[in-house]
Amino acid sequence: MAGSSEAQIDLTPAMNLEPVALLDWLIVAPVAxxxxxxxxxxxxxxxxxxxxxxxxxxxxxxVLITGALLAQIVINGPTTMxxxxxxxxxxxAFTVDILGAVLAFVAAVVALACTIYGVRDVNSSxxxxxxxxxxxxxxxGVSGAFLTGDIxxxxxxxxxxxxxxxxxxxxGSEKGQLDGATKYAFLNxxxxxxxxxxxxxxxxxxxxxxxxxxxxxIAQSDGTLPLNTVAGLFVLAFIMxxxxxxxxxxxxxxxxxxxxVVSALFAGLLTKVGVYAIxxxxxxxxxxxxxxxxxxxxxxxLSFAVAIVACLTMVLGSVGALAQTNVRRLLGxxxxxxxxxxxxxxxxxxxxxxxxxVFYALHSILVMTALYIAAxxxxxxxxGAEDMTKIRGIYxxxxxxxxxxxxxFFAVAGLPPFSGFWPKLMLVKASIEGAPWxxxxxxxxxGFLTTIAxxxxxxxxxxxxxxxxxxxxxxxxxxxxxxxxxxxxxTIIVVGIGLFPQTVFExxxxxxxxLVNPTAYIESVFGSEVVE
Amino acid sequence: MRxxxxxxxxxxxxxxxxxxxxxxxxxxxNEPGGGFIGGLIAASAFAIYGIANGVAPVRRAMHFHPxxxxxxxxxxxxxxxxxxxxxxxxxxxxxxxxxxFLGEKIKISSILFFxxxxxxxxxxxxxxxxxALEERERE
Numbered sequence: 001m002a003g004s005s006e007a008q009i010d011l012t013p014a015m016n017l018e019p020v021a022l023l024d025w026l027i028v029a030p031v032a033x034x035x036x037x038x039x040x041x042x043x044x045x046x047x048x049x050x051x052x053x054x055x056x057x058x059x060x061x062x063v064l065i066t067g068a069l070l071a072q073i074v075i076n077g078p079t080t081m082x083x084x085x086x087x088x089x090x091x092x093a094f095t096v097d098i099l100g101a102v103l104a105f106v107a108a109v110v111a112l113a114c115t116i117y118g119v120r121d122v123n124s125s126x127x128x129x130x131x132x133x134x135x136x137x138x139x140x141g142v143s144g145a146f147l148t149g150d151i152x153x154x155x156x157x158x159x160x161x162x163x164x165x166x167x168x169x170x171x172g173s174e175k176g177q178l179d180g181a182t183k184y185a186f187l188n189x190x191x192x193x194x195x196x197x198x199x200x201x202x203x204x205x206x207x208x209x210x211x212x213x214x215x216x217x218i219a220q221s222d223g224t225l226p227l228n229t230v231a232g233l234f235v236l237a238f239i240m241x242x243x244x245x246x247x248x249x250x251x252x253x254x255x256x257x258x259x260x261v262v263s264a265l266f267a268g269l270l271t272k273v274g275v276y277a278i279x280x281x282x283x284x285x286x287x288x289x290x291x292x293x294x295x296x297x298x299x300x301x302l303s304f305a306v307a308i309v310a311c312l313t314m315v316l317g318s319v320g321a322l323a324q325t326n327v328r329r330l331l332g333x334x335x336x337x338x339x340x341x342x343x344x345x346x347x348x349x350x351x352x353x354x355x356x357x358v359f360y361a362l363h364s365i366l367v368m369t370a371l372y373i374a375a376x377x378x379x380x381x382x383x384g385a386e387d388m389t390k391i392r393g394i395y396x397x398x399x400x401x402x403x404x405x406x407x408x409f410f411a412v413a414g415l416p417p418f419s420g421f422w423p424k425l426m427l428v429k430a431s432i433e434g435a436p437w438x439x440x441x442x443x444x445x446x447g448f449l450t451t452i453a454x455x456x457x458x459x460x461x462x463x464x465x466x467x468x469x470x471x472x473x474x475x476x477x478x479x480x481x482x483x484x485x486x487x488x489x490x491t492i493i494v495v496g497i498g499l500f501p502q503t504v505f506e507x508x509x510x511x512x513x514x515l516v517n518p519t520a521y522i523e524s525v526f527g528s529e530v531v532e
Numbered sequence: 533m534r535x536x537x538x539x540x541x542x543x544x545x546x547x548x549x550x551x552x553x554x555x556x557x558x559x560x561x562n563e564p565g566g567g568f569i570g571g572l573i574a575a576s577a578f579a580i581y582g583i584a585n586g587v588a589p590v591r592r593a594m595h596f597h598p599x600x601x602x603x604x605x606x607x608x609x610x611x612x613x614x615x616x617x618x619x620x621x622x623x624x625x626x627x628x629x630x631x632x633f634l635g636e637k638i639k640i641s642s643i644l645f646f647x648x649x650x651x652x653x654x655x656x657x658x659x660x661x662x663x664a665l666e667e668r669e670r671e
Binding site for chain 1: 614
């Protein structure tokens with residue numbers, strides 16, 4: 001097509017003819033790298049003994065790539081690369097701001113921990129069925145979702161990670177797994193369909209799918225567009241993905257069935273992708289309407305609804321955790337409860353609140369993954385039992401594991417000096433300023449209930465020695481290196497963020513600032529002359 | 533379905549279909565066709581061969597595991613998107629070159645390799661599903 005006639009055609013109106021700096025390639029590198037490694041692992045699927053020699057260094061490279069991307073974005077501001085040289089909004093744009101970059105980085109760190117933990121947790125039959133290749137394709141989907149600047153492309157990455165997660169979920173083909181996977185698949189497919197319908201409406205209204213272009217068109221509109229309807233559909237789709245209250249049942253029903261490493265990864269990442277999508281779409285659709293409302297306590301109807309959902313999610317999540325005896329199910333409810341806390345920040349929508357949400361998301365990714373890994377190790381020590389009444393005397397068996405778990409429990413409950421404290425502080429402060437009384441109250445109540453729920457687990461399963469006369473002799477149990485390294489590493493990060501929160505504070509506030517005022521984001525897509 | 537007529541015809545039919553699928557793949561460069569539809573035709577060729585002669589001969593004929601074929605295709609597509617880094621243009625930008633083959637100028641582009649990758653992904657994935665289903669039937 002573009003053969004000999006190329007010379008006569010002026011390509012400047014359609015194509016970006018500027019050469020692309022090598023550093024800009026960092027934008028697509030996380031996705032492309034994950035796909036490359038995933039395919040190679042799929043080709044050597046039968047050679048199960050070698051998988052982790054490829055997977056662990058490759059995930060290390062992924063951490064480096066996303067770290068370099070984050071540094072690049074912090075220094076140079078939001079950056080865009082449009083596929084195939086087409087000019088936006090026609091080409092598919094990958095636009096990265098601090099929010100996307102920092103989430104992609106933390107996701108890679110957590111994935112590295114899971115890759116290492118997977119060495120012992122996944123047996124060779126699981127590997128032959130493609131554990132590591134699914135893992136990398138899942139990471140490609142997650143990174144793509146965080147980095148893309150096109151809403152339909154976001155949908156595509158959701159599909160990619162969904163397909164990979166189905167594969168991971170049924171890795172052992174056990175009955176319980178299939179049961180959990182059916183619930184998971186059904187609700188996620190409904191959510192994806194809703195997402196697609198909402199995207200179609202959005203395209204019908206604006207004629208574009210580029211997020212920056214949509215934000216611009218909203219800025220130029222006269223305020224009669226049916227934005228609430230579209231945003232409502234999007235929010236409904238994403239809270240299904242994020243497992244918020246009326247549609248949260250699938251998460252505790254499915255996250256305890258797969259292998260520990262899989263549920264650790266899912267709990268860390270997948271729901272947070274939903275929260276990220278809400279953050280992105282909500283601020284894109286409502287950034288300008290919000291400004292008129294600030295700084296009053298009145299919030300618009302949809303935000304009010306989201307605030308109610310957030311309250312119910314966090315409180316009922318922690319109440320649900322209180323009712324559980326299966327440790328992994330209990331952790332599933334804690335994931336749900338954390339989603340509620342994050343949604344509250346979205347509903348309030350001020351810069352401080354959004355900053356709190358971003359911080360909480362980062363904290364939750366790290367802590368939930370670490371907690372699932374710790375719970376898996378405790379269960380392994382007691383012969384694979386996951387029931388709170390069967391796990392006994394972890395403190396006697398391995399003091400280090402018990403101590404680490406206690407720290408993580410404190411972190412998830414939001415007690416100082418661990419990472420959960422700061423984002424909760426930010427959100428409570430923001431909700432006192434910008435929301436009715438029940439918002440800060442429910443955040444504090446959630447913290448209290450979570451403390452009771454996790455305290456109960458620790459007292460029963462960790463502190464209390466095994467019953468007299470049972471086969472369990474409270475013997476010391478050594479931990480394998482590949483189990484210990486990821487857990488200790490994540491815990492160090494959690495404690496480190498708790499003690500020195502300044503860097504994360506700054507990153508969270510900067511990303512919230514870019515969400516509230518997306519000028520830099522839009523300029524990176526269209527160049528500075530478009531935005532006056 | 534294991535009639536003599538079908539069993540005799542299936543190898544010829546399958547090889548014709550694979551030939552046709554490659555034609556469709558290459559035709560898709562400038563006209564309707566392409567990797568996806570070509571891959572579907574090739575996968576149905578393998579499926580027909582499998583129905584007529586059993587799954588084991590198909591697996592032997594494919595030599596590589598279908599999933600590995602799909603993975604190789606995905607790898608090829610990704611790499612054909614990545615080569616544009618050397619030209620200083622964004623990811624997935626089409627690059628063009630031409631070679632002379634038997635005195636005829638043939639245009640080669642990274643898009644062609646992307647399309648071949650898509651072809652392999654579709655062949656591998658669909659053949660893998662089809663063969664697994666056919667195997668299950670016989671048990």
